[in-house]
Amino acid sequence: MKKNFYLRSAIFVILLMHSVVSIFSGDVNNFGRLYLDTIGFSPFGLYLAWAVKLTHLFSVFLIWSDRWVKPVSVCNMVILILGIYWVHWQNGWYVVGGGTNGIEFNVLLICCFLQLIFTDYPSLQQEKRS
Structure with a gap:
């Protein structure tokens, strides 16, 4: 069994749904044009x-x-940290309950990626020995 199987499974589902659904619904285009362009990232x-x-x-x-x-974990952490700064910070901590669209989910995902970064992988150990 892979290390961090359940963590990987959760990240798999979250990232897959977060990307595929927004791509097919057109939300990614709206986010780029209607939000990012308006906060200074235009064009x-x-x-x-x-x-x-x-x-x-x-x-x-x-x-x-x-x-x-x-490297993939670091890239995603950078995206999540920038997402906290540009999108979620002004909404507080809670995603639901005590507020909406807050930073708690991003913080949890950052911790998940940190766990992946600090896990030793057998495939890397074998490559180092060669």
């Missing part, structure tokens, strides 16, 4: 939004297959 808001979603999408398969787990 690159749409491209930035797509870069984020594609990073999430490719991360799903790379993390699941034990490939480039640490």
Whole structure:
């Protein structure tokens, strides 16, 4: 069984749903044009939004297959930290309950990625010995 199987499974589902649903619903385009462009990223808001979603999408398969787990985790953590700063901070801590659209979910995902970063992977150990 893979290390962090349940953690990987949760990240797999979260990132897959977060990317695929917004791609097919068109929300990624709206986020790029209607939000990122208006807060100062114009004319690159749409491209930035797509870069984020594609990073999430490719991360799903790379993390699941034990490939480039640490760089992928760092990339996603950067995205989540910037998401906290640009999108969620003004809404407080809670995603639901005590508020809406807050930072708690991003903080949890950052901790999940930190766990992946600080886990030793057998495939990396074998490569180091060679």
